[in-house]
Amino acid sequence: MSVSQSIKQQCRYAGKSIALATKHKKADALALPLSAGLGAAVKTIEIDTDIFGTFLGEIERKKTPLLTAREKARLGMRKAKMPCGLASEGSFGSHISVPFVIANEEVVVFVDDELGIEISESIVTTKTNFAQMTVGSIHEAESFLLQTQFPSHALIARPNQYNANPIEKLLGRFFKKSAFKHIQKGLQTREALMAAVRASARNSADGLVRLETDMRAHMNPTRMRVIRQLGVKLARRLRSTCPECACPGFGATGVAGALPCQECGQPTESHAYEVSTCQKCHYTKSEKRRDGVIEEQSMHCLFCNP
Ligand SMILES: [Zn+2]
Numbered sequence: 001m002s003v004s005q006s007i008k009q010q011c012r013y014a015g016k017s018i019a020l021a022t023k024h025k026k027a028d029a030l031a032l033p034l035s036a037g038l039g040a041a042v043k044t045i046e047i048d049t050d051i052f053g054t055f056l057g058e059i060e061r062k063k064t065p066l067l068t069a070r071e072k073a074r075l076g077m078r079k080a081k082m083p084c085g086l087a088s089e090g091s092f093g094s095h096i097s098v099p100f101v102i103a104n105e106e107v108v109v110f111v112d113d114e115l116g117i118e119i120s121e122s123i124v125t126t127k128t129n130f131a132q133m134t135v136g137s138i139h140e141a142e143s144f145l146l147q148t149q150f151p152s153h154a155l156i157a158r159p160n161q162y163n164a165n166p167i168e169k170l171l172g173r174f175f176k177k178s179a180f181k182h183i184q185k186g187l188q189t190r191e192a193l194m195a196a197v198r199a200s201a202r203n204s205a206d207g208l209v210r211l212e213t214d215m216r217a218h219m220n221p222t223r224m225r226v227i228r229q230l231g232v233k234l235a236r237r238l239r240s241t242c243p244e245c246a247c248p249g250f251g252a253t254g255v256a257g258a259l260p261c262q263e264c265g266q267p268t269e270s271h272a273y274e275v276s277t278c279q280k281c282h283y284t285k286s287e288k289r290r291d292g293v294i295e296e297q298s299m300h301c302l303f304c305n306p
């Protein structure tokens with residue numbers, strides 16, 4: 001029996017279509033892991049995902065990435081009238097535990113309304129070109145262009161201090177909107193970048209230009225690779241089934257217990273077990289940490305190192 005045949009016999013999603021809500025060609029990253037891992041076909045459902053907020057802040061993000069991804073997935077499913085769907089959402093900023101390091105967190109939410117389950121997976125990685133710089137001319141940007149992998153990765157240019165004209169100043173509440181009109185996204189050639197830098201400098205009160213990496217998936221191959229890895233993780237999770245009821249998506253949902261301190265043996269705040277709970281029948285299984293750690297260093301102990 002071939003590998004694909006055995007997947008088809010085992011997996012609930014073999015031969016099924018899954019709606020992928022996206023505006024930025026994420027099927028390029030997610031279709032292969034889900035077809036290879038599950039035998040499922042990803043169907044792109046074009047939705048205007050910008051209504052959920054944009055990286056540049058023209059539209060503010062009001063919800064957590066997880067909730068946003070879930071809403072996107074459901075919107076795509078409604079539009080396509082399909083019972084299964086998924087969507088992903090990325091965010092960028094300081095790493096939670098490593099100071100001064102920039103990280104990319106990607107979350108994906110998969111919904112199966114026939115089974116009544118929602119499965120989410122996430123990845124945190126420092127593999128990102130996320131960066132900004134303020135420059136007076138293109139010549140000052142050379143090291144930034146190298147660092148951000150331009151032109152394989154697109155850039156964004158905008159006036160550093162948007163210089164509103166008198167009419168825009170009068171119409172104060174439209175001011176922000178018109179400032180965003182001067183943002184130029186998706187710059188992928190040196191000619192386009194130079195023209196955008198000149199135009200942004202002209203429209204900037206201080207003559208400076210703010211350059212930023214374009215983090216939209218189809219403009220950023222590094223981010224696309226991270227989303228593909230997340231797709232592999234999701235497929236693996238959906239192949240894992242509940243030992244009790246065989247519902248797909250069985251996997252770690254939380255942590256429990258406390259690791260003992262290696263010096264004094266008192267419980268620390270680090271967890272000892274990983275807990276998996278089935279969304280369907282609520283069967284729960286606790287297992288030792290997958291990283292193999294069984295005791296905590298005394299520097300993290302509240303008794304030894306208060
Ligand atoms: Zn179950």
Ligand SMILES: [Zn+2]
Binds near residue numbers: 265301305
């Ligand atoms: Zn201790």
